[in-house]
Every structure is written in C-alpha cells, then in structure tokens.
Amino acid sequence: MAPAMDPGELAEWAQTSAQLQQMWFGFLAEQAGEIAQKAMAGQALAGKAGGEQAGPKDLANKAARIGESAKAIVDPAQWLVMSQAMLSQFPARSLEASSRLAKDTMEMWQSVLGQFAGGAQTGEGDEPALPRKDRRFADPAWRQHPAYALLHQAYLMLSSWFRETAASVEGLDAPQKQQLRFAVDALADAMSPANFLATNPVVLERTVETRGQNLVRGMRHLINDLKRGQLTHTDPDAFRLGENLAATPGKVVHETDLFQLIQYSPATGEVYEVPLVIFPPWINRFYILDLTPKKSFIKWAVDQGLSVFVVSWKSADESMADIVWDDYIRAQIGAIDHVRERLGVPHVHTIGYCVAGTTLAATLAVLARRGEADKVKSATFFTAQVDFERSGDLKHFISDAQLDMIGQLSSEGYLDGRYLAATFNALRGKDLIWNYVVNNYLLGEDYPAFDLLHWNGDVTNLPAKWHNEYLRDLYRDNRLVERDALSADGTPIDLTRVETPTYVQAGREDHIAPAESVWRITDHFAGPLEFVLAGSGHIAGVVNPPAAGKYQYWTGDAAAPSLDAFVEGAEGHPGSWWPHWLDWIETQDKARVPATGKRKPGGRGDTVIENAPGRYVKTR
Numbered sequence: 001m002a003p004a005m006d007p008g009e010l011a012e013w014a015q016t017s018a019q020l021q022q023m024w025f026g027f028l029a030e031q032a033g034e035i036a037q038k039a040m041a042g043q044a045l046a047g048k049a050g051g052e053q054a055g056p057k058d059l060a061n062k063a064a065r066i067g068e069s070a071k072a073i074v075d076p077a078q079w080l081v082m083s084q085a086m087l088s089q090f091p092a093r094s095l096e097a098s099s100r101l102a103k104d105t106m107e108m109w110q111s112v113l114g115q116f117a118g119g120a121q122t123g124e125g126d127e128p129a130l131p132r133k134d135r136r137f138a139d140p141a142w143r144q145h146p147a148y149a150l151l152h153q154a155y156l157m158l159s160s161w162f163r164e165t166a167a168s169v170e171g172l173d174a175p176q177k178q179q180l181r182f183a184v185d186a187l188a189d190a191m192s193p194a195n196f197l198a199t200n201p202v203v204l205e206r207t208v209e210t211r212g213q214n215l216v217r218g219m220r221h222l223i224n225d226l227k228r229g230q231l232t233h234t235d236p237d238a239f240r241l242g243e244n245l246a247a248t249p250g251k252v253v254h255e256t257d258l259f260q261l262i263q264y265s266p267a268t269g270e271v272y273e274v275p276l277v278i279f280p281p282w283i284n285r286f287y288i289l290d291l292t293p294k295k296s297f298i299k300w301a302v303d304q305g306l307s308v309f310v311v312s313w314k315s316a317d318e319s320m321a322d323i324v325w326d327d328y329i330r331a332q333i334g335a336i337d338h339v340r341e342r343l344g345v346p347h348v349h350t351i352g353y354c355v356a357g358t359t360l361a362a363t364l365a366v367l368a369r370r371g372e373a374d375k376v377k378s379a380t381f382f383t384a385q386v387d388f389e390r391s392g393d394l395k396h397f398i399s400d401a402q403l404d405m406i407g408q409l410s411s412e413g414y415l416d417g418r419y420l421a422a423t424f425n426a427l428r429g430k431d432l433i434w435n436y437v438v439n440n441y442l443l444g445e446d447y448p449a450f451d452l453l454h455w456n457g458d459v460t461n462l463p464a465k466w467h468n469e470y471l472r473d474l475y476r477d478n479r480l481v482e483r484d485a486l487s488a489d490g491t492p493i494d495l496t497r498v499e500t501p502t503y504v505q506a507g508r509e510d511h512i513a514p515a516e517s518v519w520r521i522t523d524h525f526a527g528p529l530e531f532v533l534a535g536s537g538h539i540a541g542v543v544n545p546p547a548a549g550k551y552q553y554w555t556g557d558a559a560a561p562s563l564d565a566f567v568e569g570a571e572g573h574p575g576s577w578w579p580h581w582l583d584w585i586e587t588q589d590k591a592r593v594p595a596t597g598k599r600k601p602g603g604r605g606d607t608v609i610e611n612a613p614g615r616y617v618k619t620r
Helices: 007-049 056-074 075-088 092-118 146-166 176-188 199-209 212-226 297-303 324-341 355-369 394-396 400-409 415-427 428-440 451-457 464-476 516-521 563-567 578-588
Strands: 250-256 259-264 271-272 276-279 307-311 350-352 378-382 502-505 530-532 552-555 571-574 591-594
Touching: 007 212, 092 146, 146 176, 176 394, 176 428, 199 212, 212 428, 250 307, 250 324, 259 324, 276 324, 276 355, 297 307, 307 324, 324 350, 324 355, 324 464, 324 530, 350 355, 355 378, 355 552, 378 578, 394 464, 415 451, 502 516, 502 578, 516 530, 516 563, 530 563, 530 578
Parallel strands: 276 307, 276 350, 350 378, 378 502, 502 530
Antiparallel strands: 250 259, 259 307, 271 591, 530 552, 552 571
C-alpha cells in the first residue's frame, strides 16, 4: 500500500494544479479577446466599405479553433492519428514483413527482460546491457526499471523497422521515396516516449521532486512560445545587437529600400587593396558572420587586413510585395558598384552565403553577358547551390500542395519568417524541436545563452513573390542551370559564361545544402575553381574560427568527375579552412594600401548614415 501524502504535499500539488489551469485558461481567454478585437476592427472597416459583418458565432468558432490548435500541439493523441494515417499509405507488400517484426519483438522482449531477470551488467554499475542505444535515453532512469527499458527499446526497434520498411517500398520514384523517408523520420522522432510526461521517467522524477513546479515553468514557456508563434531555443535576454552580437565596429555607408551596406573599420595600418563585399542570405540576419567576437568571421577578416563590406538585407513587409529575384541581383550589382566607386577601385572580392550565393552566381552570369565581369576579382561561395537536382530534404517542401499553402500564408505580400524557421527546424526535428519540447516544456529548464541559437530564432520575413518564384524556378524546376532559361534585369543567365576565379566551400554534414549538391557548381562555371569540403554542416562548417581548433577540411582536385572522386583523392587538414581561403585570396591579389581616407568609414569628410549594425537588422 502506497504511503499517504501529508497535508503539506497535497497542498503543494493542489497549488500546482491551480497554477496550470489558471495559466492555460488565461491564455485561451486572452487569445479569444484578441480575436474579438481584430474582428471588431475588421467589422468597422467592412462597415465603411459596405462589407458583411461577422457575428458572435463566428468569433466563438475562431476562439474554439485557437483552443483546438493549441491543444493539438501538446496532445500526444494527435501524433497517434498521424501515425495511423501514415500506415495507411504503406503499400500492402511492405507490411508482409510483419512476421519478421513479430520475431524481432519477441527477441527484444527476451533480451530486455532477460537482462533484468539474469542480472546481466555492463560493468558500469547496476545498469543492464540493452541492445539499442540512443542519446535521448542516456539518463540512467531509462534503464533502471524494466518497464522504461522495455518502452524505449521497443520504440527504437519499431522506429528502425518503420524506416527499413519505408526504404524497401517498391513502385515509388526517387523523390517519392525520399518524401516517405522524411515523413517516417519526422513521425518517429515525434512519437518518442521521451516527448511525453507519462512515458518519460526523467520528467516524472523531476515532477515528483518539484511537486510539479517544472510543469508550471514549462507551461509558462509553452504559452510564451504560442504567443510568439515560434519555439524558443535560447535565453531571449542574453544578447544585444551591437553589444555582444554584431559588435564589430563599422558604419552604414549606403542604404536602399532593400538593403543597408555596412563598412567595417580597419584594424590594421595597411589593408588589401581589393575590398571584400559579403552577401549573406536574406532568409536570415547577416550577423551569422558576426556572432560573438571569438566566432565572428567578419572580425577575423578585418583583423587579417581586409576592407570588409557586408550587405544587411531588410526584412520584408507589405511594401516589398512586388520584389522579385531581379531586385536582389540588381542589389548585388549596386553594392559592388557602390564599393568600387567609394574606394576608387576597379574590382572587389565577393562572398555569397547560401541563397545569396545562388544569387551571386546569377549576378556573375549577368555581368559576364554584359561584358562587366572584371568588376568582380573573385567569388567565394559558402554552402551555395546552383544545381538543385540533389538539393536534399528541402525538396520535400515544394510540392504543389506546399506551394499553395505558402501562397495562402503570404496573403499580405510577404512570408512570415517563422514559417521558414519551422521548416528548417523540421529538417532536424530531433535536435531543434523535440529536444527543446522536453527541456523547455516538460523539465521546465531555464534557457541557455547560446549566440548561434539566438540568431537561429531571429527570423526574417521574405517577399512572397520572390520566394514563390525561387522555389518553383530553382528548387522544383532547376532552371538556373539551363542556359538562358532565366533572365534578370533583362539579361539572360548562362552560368557557363562565368570565368571569375571561384572558391567553393561545402559542409560535409550539411542537411540544407548537401555537399553533393554544392559540388555541382563545378559542372557549370568555366573559370579556375578551388573546392574545399569542410567538416560539420550548414552553419558550423562555415562559422569555424581558427582559434577554436575544431573540425577539419579537405582540399583536392576540383576537376574530379564527382564529389566521391574528389574525396577519394583529397588531403585532410586539421582545424578551420579560413586561413586556406585567405591564402587563396592573396593569390588573386596581394597588393596592400594604407588604411586611410574612406578606408576608415566615418572619418573626416566622410558622410555615413549610422553605426553598425544598422537599423535593418533590428527590424522585425
């Protein structure tokens, strides 16, 4: 018979229950009130325009949908429904493996329960030697009781079985099979017993220890995220732009409706004569390249003696509804021309990161067709794709149904950046979604202070028309590599005309721009090309300062017939590839000049707009 709780414990649990109910119902009431206010405002406008008015029943229905939507996020039953729907999509022949599943299940039961019955040990205390391991179940609590050991081992076995079944389905083309694999992976990650209070022994222990206060803190985190419409990964108050992020000294020296151009103050007496213009992706904030000073590529480049300029793109709003790819290409050409004129130099080095690299490739093709290729001394590409045939898991989001949904979400002329953030998080759901559901909502832990995750959550809105064309023309139809299939600013685009010296960096574990996809640029450019394969992925593979001593990179024959052939003959090097890139830059032009005049932005006689990092990066 379980011991009875003393009155003090009962009071604590009752208080926890009351807090949870008050917080949740208070949130729903607040949301219903906001809907009502917006509806009333809409009625007033409609009344002026002679439109129809929404009645109380419509408002009640909207409030109810808010509640149901919120419930769906945290209700495990919703995932069971999804699981059943997915199983119904499996061809019958793939379920013929059920006999093997039954056999594996029996062996798993015997193995796990036998460990406890037989007292088998790992040599690391009293923990059994279970057959399947996963870091989500690393806490000893998952192995100290046979029920939880059996639960997580059964989950890992079934996840593996479903993945193998999906891989063996016949009658599907390659894209369909990839979509099925992605869906199974996403569902398997969502169904982990670690994600739910009742099946996570670590959460249950914490709940008992704190009398449920972990759930109160978790509910507070959940409600704040529901209000933001975005999962929080890091302490929102830990970083300030211009103070401990994006803090490299500089000035905004030029501004348009689409971007601000930042010039950084020199840190050396002499600087390379050819300046550097960096085009970061406009789907994120530019300071991915200017995180804390120890991680900042921009600060490192300035310290090496480069005159660095960076484009800070404006987050889209209703005024940018008609912005298309041509506008971004014109913006890149405009930034190049402005730097050339400002410093009185004939050409510049350029860097294009991710989608801005894709656009830089088109910009180079346009300049080549116009006979102006000499404006760019060299081009560097950070994890950028031009050939999208093998562009990875993001292709799962470009079906007609997905594109139609994106169109519906962009009715005001721009796509809310939170949708794109959720898409990227879904590509690594185990690490960027469910890990934080457990830590933030169930365990109620405080948020860490992590600069990279702060940047990851600092979303940017996208012009809807441009985004739609980009997904259709490039990701879906792969038209950029077709000669003259696309045009920009009235000029046909042919990548084979690009003879600019090029440095291409790819990330070996990149899940957004897979290395094999980035490699394809070597099939289309005609000029001298250096290819470097960096350790890690889309972000850490780029943001890897030499002082950190992390990862490695590989150099080799960029004329190899394939990435596999390149890797086979490549030479590995420890640490960061940044110094290798700088050596390559020097081979293009090593001349230096005094860091005087307009090489020092904001000096005597130099009119500037404001201090770096500028207004645009702070606009939400």
